[in-house]
Each structure stands twice: as structure tokens, then as C-alpha cells.
Amino acid sequence: MEKEAAPRAARRRREAAILFIWARKNADRPARHRRADGSAKLEIMSFGDVPTPRGGNRLTYGKAQQRTKEPMRIGTCLHEGRARIVRDDGDRLVLLPEGFASGVRALIADRRLGEAAAVAGTPVEPSSLTFLPPVTDPDKIIAVGFNYRGHLIETGTPLPDYPSLFVRFPSSQVGHGQPVVAPSLSGEFDFEGELAVIIGRPAWRVAEADAMDHVVGYSCFAENSVRDYQAHARQVTAGKNFLASGAIGPWLTTADEVGDPSTLELTTRLNGAVVQQDRLTSLIFTIPQLIAYITRFTRLLPGDIISTGTPDGVGFLRDPKIWLAPGDVLEIDIPRVGLLRNAVVAEGAGASGAGA
Incomplete structure (x- = not known):
């Protein structure tokens, strides 16, 4: 003790x-x-002229207005060589009809999630599916650094005034169950488990009080970093965007099913051992604050993704350091959202690296 x-x-x-x-x-x-x-x-300060509710708990979230007829988990999978939308009905997986083949982003933008939740599907064997990222073609993936208090402490970083943002390319992401590629140019491939927020309707200059109305759902995100390339410059783009170095999925779990995201707990496991674990109450900048800040300078669109940051426990700050290596299995587990599992392979070992 x-x-x-x-x-x-x-x-x-x-x-x-x-x-x-x-x-x-x-x-x-x-x-x-x-x-x-x-x-x-x-x-944490408010952003610009965006109105902020005062006097309340800043971890209190609103309710998304885009409602499905029932809570739902949907994803995108390859089935018989074609990308199809798949729904998790709890006791089985079903393929949605061909009329939904335009993709999850179009489904969100066209406000057809309620229809997708109610329509009869065709049962399908999980073994016949290859998971892709739930939203295969997001307009933007915006990630947040230094957003858990424990991670701030372990890095010795002062409490920030504003979110630290960077972008991920869709090609840097693969789906659930697909190989994550350890790049041959580096031996410093690190794990980072995160919660991803998926935008449901356009957002521009949004107030914190209204921000959650623009959230359609959530997913698990293995953000991962190539640390030596991340340190090449003050801007971290290189270390965050190696081909197929991250993963997202398996599902877009609708906001109805998740409920209040501040009650979620995120766990990262490496080869079955817990390496990261924290609750969303530890976020420095909450989901509404992130949306309010981001929409000060860019318009968020349906299907856009915000990854909310990683807890403490990352590999490069351990003694001895822990790096992802071929043969490892990485899991991001967020109850009510999903369980993302990916094996790590060496570059050139057969992974397509196609990403989203």
C-alpha cells in the first residue's frame, strides 16, 4: 500500500x-x-463572443435534436466486395437495403437515421464482413491534444487557455479488426485511446449551450502517434498521419444510446493489460466547449469527427517506454459506445493502408 x-x-x-x-x-x-x-x-475560459451558460456545471450536456426512432449502432463494412451499411441489432448484425448504399455520411446529412433504425435488414454473418471506419469519407477529422488532466500532468504541460488542435487524414485510419501499421521508419509508435464525436448537422459559430444539438453520435478512436516524427517540428502533423496508423469504430453509436457522455469511462488495453483508463469528467475542454471553439473558425459538417484527446498512461512517458510492435493487439473500450480492436502489423505485411 x-x-x-x-x-x-x-x-x-x-x-x-x-x-x-x-x-x-x-x-x-x-x-x-x-x-x-x-x-x-x-x-476554462469561454471562447470569443460565443454565449456560454454561467453558474452551472460545465459538464452538463444537452440533448441532440436529430433523433433516431430508437437508439442505434451503425457501421460501414465490405460485404462481397462492396461497401454496405451494417446495423448492430444486439443479437445479430444486419445489412441495410441497397437504398442506403450511399454511405453513413449521406445518411446523416439527409437525416435518414430514423429510417435506418426502423427498416428491416438482412441478417449477415460477422465473419463475412470487413469493417471500415463508420464514416468512410468525413470532410474533417479534428483531434485535440492535452485534454485530460492526467495527461497534462504526466507531460508537465501547463493548463491551456485554448484547445490544442490538429488534423488527421482519413487515410491514416482503418476500421475495427483491420491491421494498424507500425511504420518502418520509426521505432516510436505509441498508443492513444480516445472518444470520437461525430457531427450530425452543420455547425457554425455555435454556442456551448447549443453544441450538443449538433452531435449525432460517438465512436472509439485509436489516435496513435509516431513520436519521433511528431517531435520533428512544433506542428505535429507528420507524427499523427502515417498511413493506417490509427483506427476508428466499430460503430457510430447514436447519442440516444450513449446518453450523457460525461459519464463514460475509456479504457485502453494493450495485449489484454490496461494501459489507460479515465472518465470523460477529466476532460479539460468539454465536448460543448470544443464544438463552440472549433466552429469559431470553421464550419463543421455532417459526418465530421472530433477526437477528444487521450488520458494519461501513454507509452513514451513510461519507464521503461512501451512502443507498439507487430503482433500487439490494441483495444479501445468505451461501454455504451463500443469496443475497437486492432492488431499491429509491420509495414509491408499485407495491410492495405487504405484507411477511410
Whole structure:
């Protein structure tokens, strides 16, 4: 017990130090970031002129307005060489009729999810399916760095004023059960489990109070990083976009089924061992805050993806370091959302790398 208590105490001291440094750094902020006595508030600021509800719990989420007729999990799979939309009915998987073959993004944009939930499908054997990313053709994949308090502490990063954003290319993602490729150019391939938010309707200059109305569902996301390439420059694009280095899926699980996302717990397992685990209550910037901030500068479209950040426990900060290697099995498990499982293969070992 004493051996376990010491790291916890050290972690609390590091967290207190980071928060103290942040408060000192921001001591001269405008009055809206100060208490009545003049001391700095340790709170996340609102963004620009976007209205923000005051006085409430910032982890309280609204309800998405795009409703299916019932909660649903849908995905995209190859079946007999063709991309088809698949629905998880709990006790079986079903192929949706050919009329839904235009893809999940079009299904969302055309507001046909209710129809997709109610239509009769054709039962299909899971072994006949090859999973693709649920949304194969998103207009944007926006990822967030340093967004869990524990990850902030383990990296020694001060509490940020704004989200740290970067983009992922669809080609860097594969579907559930497909090989994730360890690049031959690096031996520093790291795991990062995350929750992905999928946008349901266009969003531009959205207030935090209305942000969840634009969320259609969620998915599991293996964001993963090639750390040495990530460190080549201040911008992390290279290390985040190696071909087929990440994964998403298996499902787009509708917001109806998930409920309040702040109650979710995310677990990352490597070869069956837990390497990351945290709740969404540990997010620094909540889902509404992320949507409000992102839509200040870009328009989110149906099918766009926001990956909300990874908890502490990443491989490159361990002693000794843990790197993903061929033969490893990586799992991202988020109850009520799904279980994403991918094996790691060496580059050139037969993975298509086609991604989304």
C-alpha cells in the first residue's frame, strides 16, 4: 500500500504545482477571470463572443435534436466486395437495403437515421464482413491534444487557455479488426485511446449551450502517434498521419444510446493489460466547449469527427517506454459506445493502408 500511495502523492503534488504556475501566469487576466478578491480563477475560459451558460456545471450536456426512432449502432463494412451499411441489432448484425448504399455520411446529412433504425435488414454473418471506419469519407477529422488532466500532468504541460488542435487524414485510419501499421521508419509508435464525436448537422459559430444539438453520435478512436516524427517540428502533423496508423469504430453509436457522455469511462488495453483508463469528467475542454471553439473558425459538417484527446498512461512517458510492435493487439473500450480492436502489423505485411 505504501508503494502505491507514494506515486499518487507525487502526482497530486505535480498537479498542484501545474495549477499554481498557471494561476501565477494568469494573475493579470481581465476581471472575468478573477474572483472578487482579485485572485485568479482556475477555470476554462469561454471562447470569443460565443454565449456560454454561467453558474452551472460545465459538464452538463444537452440533448441532440436529430433523433433516431430508437437508439442505434451503425457501421460501414465490405460485404462481397462492396461497401454496405451494417446495423448492430444486439443479437445479430444486419445489412441495410441497397437504398442506403450511399454511405453513413449521406445518411446523416439527409437525416435518414430514423429510417435506418426502423427498416428491416438482412441478417449477415460477422465473419463475412470487413469493417471500415463508420464514416468512410468525413470532410474533417479534428483531434485535440492535452485534454485530460492526467495527461497534462504526466507531460508537465501547463493548463491551456485554448484547445490544442490538429488534423488527421482519413487515410491514416482503418476500421475495427483491420491491421494498424507500425511504420518502418520509426521505432516510436505509441498508443492513444480516445472518444470520437461525430457531427450530425452543420455547425457554425455555435454556442456551448447549443453544441450538443449538433452531435449525432460517438465512436472509439485509436489516435496513435509516431513520436519521433511528431517531435520533428512544433506542428505535429507528420507524427499523427502515417498511413493506417490509427483506427476508428466499430460503430457510430447514436447519442440516444450513449446518453450523457460525461459519464463514460475509456479504457485502453494493450495485449489484454490496461494501459489507460479515465472518465470523460477529466476532460479539460468539454465536448460543448470544443464544438463552440472549433466552429469559431470553421464550419463543421455532417459526418465530421472530433477526437477528444487521450488520458494519461501513454507509452513514451513510461519507464521503461512501451512502443507498439507487430503482433500487439490494441483495444479501445468505451461501454455504451463500443469496443475497437486492432492488431499491429509491420509495414509491408499485407495491410492495405487504405484507411477511410
